Amino acid sequence: MxxxxxxxxxxxxxxxxxxVSFADGYIGLNYTQLEQNDRFFGEDEFDTGxxxxxxxxxxxxxxxxxxxxxxxxxxxxxxxxxxxxxxxxGAYIQLGYQFDFWRPYLLLGYTYGEEDxxxxxxxxxxxxxxxxxxxxxxxxxxVNIGENFGxxxxxxxxxxxxxxxxxxxxxxxxxxx
Numbered sequence: 083m084x085x086x087x088x089x090x091x092x093x094x095x096x097x098x099x100x101x102v103s104f105a106d107g108y109i110g111l112n113y114t115q116l117e118q119n120d121r122f123f124g125e126d127e128f129d130t131g132x133x134x135x136x137x138x139x140x141x142x143x144x145x146x147x148x149x150x151x152x153x154x155x156x157x158x159x160x161x162x163x164x165x166x167x168x169x170x171x172g173a174y175i176q177l178g179y180q181f182d183f184w185r186p187y188l189l190l191g192y193t194y195g196e197e198d199x200x201x202x203x204x205x206x207x208x209x210x211x212x213x214x215x216x217x218x219x220x221x222x223x224x225v226n227i228g229e230n231f232g233x234x235x236x237x238x239x240x241x242x243x244x245x246x247x248x249x250x251x252x253x254x255x256x257x258x259x
Contacts, residue, residue, distance in 0.1 A: 106140035112254030131156030
């Protein structure tokens with residue numbers, strides 16, 4: 083299954099190649115404090131720390147496309163129970179505008195991922211019940227701090243179906259090429 087996901091991600095990367103070849107391509111790394119409804123630990127919600135690699139490009143002055151690959155950096159562990167994402171893959175489009183050194187934007191796209199939970203009774207969830215896939219949306223801002231370097235802040239709702247949602251703030255760095 084992982085080979086299929088990574089192969090699909092590389093295929094998506096090929097689809098984004100025209101945008102990346104534009105003069106305003108970028109690559110970045112973000113840390114997200116992912117808040118989610120608790121289905122496992124008996125709390126209202128809990129957080130995990132996710133890291134996302136971002137690859138994108140500006141199609142024109144208003145639109146950019148982006149591919150994200152991520153995984154859990156800080157999982158939720160408690161009394162022998164553990165929760166984490168094995169991976170997240172997402173394709174997004176941004177609508178924004180460059181104002182001097184900062185660029186606010188709205189984000190819309192699709193996220194696919196695989197979550198992994200081990201409970202006290204050592205039940206491991208299979209691929210069917212551990213897969214998330216949903217339309218994602220958010221807002222953020224890119225701030226240039228040099229000719230090629232910048233910082234990024236955003237808030238994204240990655241998943242919201244039934245009583246389960248994954249959302250949170252993110253901060254990161256990027257390099258424009």
